[in-house]
Amino acid sequence: MNRPTITDLARMLQLNASTVSRALNDHPDVSPETKKRVNELARELGYTPNQLAVNLRKRHSGLIALLVSEMNMFFNPSVFRAIEEEIHANGYNLIILQANNTLSRETQNVQICRQLAVEGVLVSLSAEAQNLDHFATLLDQKVPVVFFDRVLPQDHSCSVTVDDLEITRQAVDHLLKKGHRRIGGLFGDPKLSITRERLIGFRETLSNAGIPFDPQLAMYAQNSEEGSHCALELVEKHQVSALFAMSDELMVGAVQALETTKKKIPEELAIIAISDGFAPEFYNPKITHIRHSGYQVGQHAAQLLLDVIRGTIKKPLQEKLACQLVELGSV
Amino acid sequence: MNRPTITDLARMLQLNASTVSRALNDHPDVSPETKKRVNELARELGYTPNQLAVNLRKRHSGLIALLVSEMNMFFNPSVFRAIEEEIHANGYNLIILQANNTLSRETQNVQICRQLAVEGVLVSLSAEAQNLDHFATLLDQKVPVVFFDRVLPQDHSCSVTVDDLEITRQAVDHLLKKGHRRIGGLFGDPKLSITRERLIGFRETLSNAGIPFDPQLAMYAQNSEEGSHCALELVEKHQVSALFAMSDELMVGAVQALETTKKKIPEELAIIAISDGFAPEFYNPKITHIRHSGYQVGQHAAQLLLDVIRGTIKKPLQEKLACQLVELGSV
DNA sequence: AACCTTTGTGCAAACGTTTGCTGTGGAAAA
DNA sequence: TTTTCCACAGCAAACGTTTGCACAAAGGTT
Numbered sequence: 001m002n003r004p005t006i007t008d009l010a011r012m013l014q015l016n017a018s019t020v021s022r023a024l025n026d027h028p029d030v031s032p033e034t035k036k037r038v039n040e041l042a043r044e045l046g047y048t049p050n051q052l053a054v055n056l057r058k059r060h061s062g063l064i065a066l067l068v069s070e071m072n073m074f075f076n077p078s079v080f081r082a083i084e085e086e087i088h089a090n091g092y093n094l095i096i097l098q099a100n101n102t103l104s105r106e107t108q109n110v111q112i113c114r115q116l117a118v119e120g121v122l123v124s125l126s127a128e129a130q131n132l133d134h135f136a137t138l139l140d141q142k143v144p145v146v147f148f149d150r151v152l153p154q155d156h157s158c159s160v161t162v163d164d165l166e167i168t169r170q171a172v173d174h175l176l177k178k179g180h181r182r183i184g185g186l187f188g189d190p191k192l193s194i195t196r197e198r199l200i201g202f203r204e205t206l207s208n209a210g211i212p213f214d215p216q217l218a219m220y221a222q223n224s225e226e227g228s229h230c231a232l233e234l235v236e237k238h239q240v241s242a243l244f245a246m247s248d249e250l251m252v253g254a255v256q257a258l259e260t261t262k263k264k265i266p267e268e269l270a271i272i273a274i275s276d277g278f279a280p281e282f283y284n285p286k287i288t289h290i291r292h293s294g295y296q297v298g299q300h301a302a303q304l305l306l307d308v309i310r311g312t313i314k315k316p317l318q319e320k321l322a323c324q325l326v327e328l329g330s331v
Numbered sequence: 332m333n334r335p336t337i338t339d340l341a342r343m344l345q346l347n348a349s350t351v352s353r354a355l356n357d358h359p360d361v362s363p364e365t366k367k368r369v370n371e372l373a374r375e376l377g378y379t380p381n382q383l384a385v386n387l388r389k390r391h392s393g394l395i396a397l398l399v400s401e402m403n404m405f406f407n408p409s410v411f412r413a414i415e416e417e418i419h420a421n422g423y424n425l426i427i428l429q430a431n432n433t434l435s436r437e438t439q440n441v442q443i444c445r446q447l448a449v450e451g452v453l454v455s456l457s458a459e460a461q462n463l464d465h466f467a468t469l470l471d472q473k474v475p476v477v478f479f480d481r482v483l484p485q486d487h488s489c490s491v492t493v494d495d496l497e498i499t500r501q502a503v504d505h506l507l508k509k510g511h512r513r514i515g516g517l518f519g520d521p522k523l524s525i526t527r528e529r530l531i532g533f534r535e536t537l538s539n540a541g542i543p544f545d546p547q548l549a550m551y552a553q554n555s556e557e558g559s560h561c562a563l564e565l566v567e568k569h570q571v572s573a574l575f576a577m578s579d580e581l582m583v584g585a586v587q588a589l590e591t592t593k594k595k596i597p598e599e600l601a602i603i604a605i606s607d608g609f610a611p612e613f614y615n616p617k618i619t620h621i622r623h624s625g626y627q628v629g630q631h632a633a634q635l636l637l638d639v640i641r642g643t644i645k646k647p648l649q650e651k652l653a654c655q656l657v658e659l660g661s662v
Numbered sequence: 663a664a665c666c667t668t669t670g671t672g673c674a675a676a677c678g679t680t681t682g683c684t685g686t687g688g689a690a691a692a
Numbered sequence: 693t694t695t696t697c698c699a700c701a702g703c704a705a706a707c708g709t710t711t712g713c714a715c716a717a718a719g720g721t722t
Contacts, residue, residue, distance in 0.1 A: 003472070005708055016672045021710060031670060046468075051446045052392060053708030056383045056677050063426070071412035073404050073609060081402040084429050093443060095394075095426045098415050112424060115382040137377070141334065224612065252613050259615035278404060281555065282583050282613055284590035336678055347702045352680060362700060384678030387707050 004045045013037055024049070055117070064092045064305065065118040067109050069101050069126035069150060074248035075294045078276060079149070082298030083122060090306055092119065103128040110134055113143070120144040120305045125151060127191040132157070144308040148301035153193040156316050158308060160301040163320045164194055167290045168201030170325055171244055171272045174288070176209050178331055180242035180270060183211075184234030185218040186227055186250040195220075198246045198274070227253025235261060235269060242270035242331070248279040255283055270331040277326065285329025292323050335376045344368055355380070386448075395423045395636065396449040398440050400432050400457035400481060405579035406625045409607060410480070413629030414453060421637055423450065434459040441465055444474070451475040451636045456482060458522040463488070475639040479632035484524040487647050489639060491632040494651045495525055498621045499532030501656055502575055502603045505619070507540050509662055511573035511601060514542075515565035516549040517558055517581040526551075529577045529605070558584025566592065566600060573601035573662070579610040586614055601662040608657065616660025623654050 006024070010017040015034070022030045023038035041047075055061050064087050068076065080096070087094045095118070099106040106126050113121050114137050121138060123145060132152060138145055139157075147159040175183050185202045188195045203213045216238055219230040227245070231254035234240045245251035251273035255265075263269040265285060273280065273289045280287035300319055307313045337355070341348040346365070354361045354369035372378075386392050395418050399407065411427070418425045426449070428440040437457050444452050445468050452469060454476060463483060469476055470488075478490040506514050516533045519526045534544045548569060550561040558576070562585035565571045576582035582604035586596075594600040596616060604611065604620045611618035631650055638644045 006710095007708070017709080018673080018711075019671055021708095022671090025710085029670065034670080048442070048446055050387075050448070050708050052383070052387045052390070052448055053677090054710080056381075056387045056679090056707085057709045057711090059383070059677065061383060071408040071415070073408040076408055076411075077402040077404040080407075080427070081429065084402070084427060088428075093426050093428070093447065095424050096411070096415060097419075097424070098412065111379065115379050116424065117381070117383055256613055256615055256617075279613075282587055282610075284587050286587075337680095338678075348679080349681075349703080350701055352678095353701090356680085360700065365700080381678050384707090385680080387677085387709090388679045388681090390707065 003050070004047045005050065006047075009038065009041055009045070009047060013041060059117070060119050061117045062092055063095055063116055063118045064120045064122065065109075065113045065116070066094055066096045067099065067106065067113070067121060067123045068096065069099050069106075069124055071098055072249075074279060075149070075276060078294035079124075079298035082295040083302045086299055086302035086306070099126040101126045101128065103134065107134040110138055114138060114141065118143070120146070120309050122301050122305055123147045124149045127189050130191075144305055146301050146305040146308065148297055150192055150194060153197070156318075158304055158313075158316045158318070160297055160304055160319045160321065161194075162292055162297070162323055164197035165201040165204070167274060167292065167323045168198045168244075168246070169205045170323070171274065171290050172202055172205040174325060174327075174331060175242045175244065175270060175272060176205070178242075178270060181211060182238075182240045183217065183242045183244060184231075184238065184240035186230055186234075186243065186245040186254060187218060187220050188247055188250065189222060190220055195246065202244065221250055221253065224249045224253030224256070227251075228257035230254075231257045232261070235263065240269075242272070245271065245273040248273065248275045251275060251287060251289075252279055252282075255287065266330050272331055274323075280326070280328060280330075283330075288328045288331040289326050290323045291326045293321075296321060334381070335378045336381065337378075340369065340372055340376070340378060344372060390448070391450050392448045393423055394426055394447055394449045395451045395453065396440075396444045396447070397425055397427045398430065398437065398444070398452060398454045399427065400430050400437075400455055402429055403580075405610060406480070406607060409625035410455075410629035413626040414633045417630055417633035417637070430457040432457045432459065434465065438465040441469055444469060445472070449474070451477070451640050453632050453636055454478045455480045458520050461522075475636055477632050477636040477639065479628055481523060481525060484528070487649075489635055489644075489647050489649070491628055491635055491650045491652065492525075493623055493628070493654055495528035496532040496535070498605060498623065498654045499529045499575075499577070500536045501654070502605065502621050503533055503536040505656060505658075505662060506573045506575065506601060506603060507536070509573075509601060512542060513569075513571045514548065514573045514575060515562075515569065515571035517561055517565075517574065517576040517585060518549060518551050519578055519581065520553060521551055526577065533575065552581055552584065555580045555584030555587070558582075559588035561585075562588045563592070566594065571600075573603070576602065576604040579604065579606045582606060582618060582620075583610055583613075586618065597661050603662055605654075611657070611659060611661075614661075619659045619662040620657050621654045622657045624652075627652060 006020050007017050010020045019030055020038050023035045066083055084094050097109040099109060106129060147157055151159045151161055187199055206213055221227040221230045227250035243254055245254050271287060273287055274292050275289035276294045277291050280289050337348050337351050341351045350361055351369050354366045397414055415425050430437040430440060478488055482490045482492055518530050537544055552558040552561045558581035574585055576585050604618055605623050606620035607625045608622050611620050
């Protein structure tokens with residue numbers, strides 16, 4: 001026989017489908033004896049409910065979508081892992097949609113969420129997104145949405161981020177404390193709010209220390225290769241004594257470049273990064289960093305989303321996670 | 332109004348739901364004029380079909396599941412990206428389930444696939460899986476399944492892998508060609524078939540070159556930290572002149588450790604790895620490797636699965652991808 | 663003895679589509 | 693004119709569940 005349905009069970013047991021359904025769901029209205037008969041036959045036939053029918057009837061899908069701007073080896077794996085674990089532990093399943101950093105794919109992904117009737121959405125925005133217009137269809141329908149990591153700066157939706165100003169301050173302060181006065185900064189895509197925020201933190205921390213901001217010492221790089229070039233320029237042309245990298249990717253590029261120079265880390269050049277904590281272990285000396293845990297971000301975002309779905313949380317909540325300095329050999 | 336349904340459209344247009352459905356699906360039985368009216372109203376109201384209902388009616392979910400043993404920064408991101416792109420381009424959506432390398436979670440994930448009525452499954456087996464018994468429910472129902480990367484050695488299901496013997500031979504041959512005779516090997520979890528195969532390749536290549544296999548020179552390490560320890564032992568205690576690492580993770584561990592020694596790469600110590608190609612760029616000199624593209628593996632696996640779903644392929648097919656030597660500075 | 667409550671079950675509708683079949687009006691063919 | 697055919701639209705069933713309601717039998721309360 002094909003996959004047995006509830007109706008099949010009902011026919012075989014001389015019961016009504018509704019009774020079988022209630023028995024399987026342990027409804028109090030049905031007698032223990034009937035429940036036993038039903039469950040035994042169900043087990044025997046290997047019955048499992050047709051989730052498609054359940055979904056339609058219950059008008060939900062049991063699905064949570066993760067919208068991510070791109071697949072990135074430095075941040076995503078731990079975020080994915082945390083989210084998958086949290087979602088799964090609560091009986092949902094995770095569907096992943098990537099946007100390739102384009103607004104059009106992101107918009108399309110939002111439509112998919114709507115069509116699939118996902119019950120919640122976790123979003124790390126693509127660089128092109130400068131507003132949330134393309135999320136209107138979801139937000140209008142009151143589909144719970146939690147933004148994380150890459151968010152809009154002045155937005156009042158639920159979100160989980162780190163305090164970019166603060167962590168950059170921590171990093172730069174650490175360099176200042178070690179006596180560095182000429183500090184170069186490597187920054188990512190300026191379209192991203194995390195980039196802008198971190199740059200502000202960088203400037204302000206220097207200003208507060210009485211060091212005038214030199215625009216030449218803050219460079220933008222889109223990937224590790226560009227990070228390498230910028231790092232070389234900062235070190236060789238602008239003679240910085242310390243480098244700040246706002247991400248793992250840029251840090252890796254920088255260290256790779258610096259290994260070509262004769263400069264010893266940390267004696268001749270200090271380096272600090274904002275990092276998930278894995279890449280800093282690749283080197284010797286290990287790279288001092290502000291630990292920005294992707295796992296933690298993912299976990300908190302998922303928990304927040306689940307709270308919103310449950311209705312535990314009524315008002316939008318913006319959560320800012322704390323980060324800690326992990327002092328290793330590079331500074 | 333809530334989300335409009337096909338029935339709503341029908342009522343507003345004084346049509347039958349079936350006609351509206353056909354109009355939306357561009358069925359030849361409905362007049363161009365009616366199609367126009369329907370489509371206009373649909374656009375106006377922002378109608379999108381309720382996928383839950385479509386799924387139930389059509390008895391499919393549009394979902395493809397990716398079962399992965401764990402989230403790993405070295406291999407997964409590019410695999411995920413390739414699979415997501417391929418799947419999405421063909422109108423399916425991707426749900427991701429991780430097994431935490433346990434058989435129990437993997438079994439559970441198989442059940443989820445069945446319940447959700449996924450239309451195809453891509454699997455990278457967890458280390459604990461020594462047979463496919465737990466896939467019986469899927470295979471019995473003729474759900475298309477393609478295994479990739481981590482597969483069972485003697486299995487006749489569809490799969491996409493690399494030729495482990497061959498790529499290890501390439502790597503070791505390269506070291507031999509450079510004059511190395513005392514070569515250490517770093518290997519991963521011995522429960523995995525890729526580990527066993529690569530170890531065999533390692534031994535045989537050495538044997539063929541007239542070098543008796545020394546078991547002390549082939550070490551198992553589960554992660555990069557253990558890789559570091561093993562690398563140090565091989566270099567300092569066993570005085571190898573070259574290292575082979577069967578994965579990025581072990582390579583990274585090894586290089587990190589070697590940077591603590593005074594040994595110059597490649598003059599005093601050569602190193603080669605099997606790698607996705609990213610991590611070798613982190614270092615200077617860059618690490619020579621056999622390029623095992625996760626993107627390519629994912630892409631081929633997804634394409635194969637789609638072919639099986641379409642019925643284009645009748646017999647199980649085991650695809651073995653070729654890999655190329657990327658010679659950089661480390662050898 | 664009449665009434666109410668409880669316990670267990672069945673009936674039927676609903677979730678929103680898709681699709682085989684039936685039917686109608688009009689044009690083309692005989 | 694009659695027959696045939698086609699283009700178009702509607703009817704109703706189906707996908708497999710869940711759930712409000714009705715109802716019968718049994719037990720308990722006045």
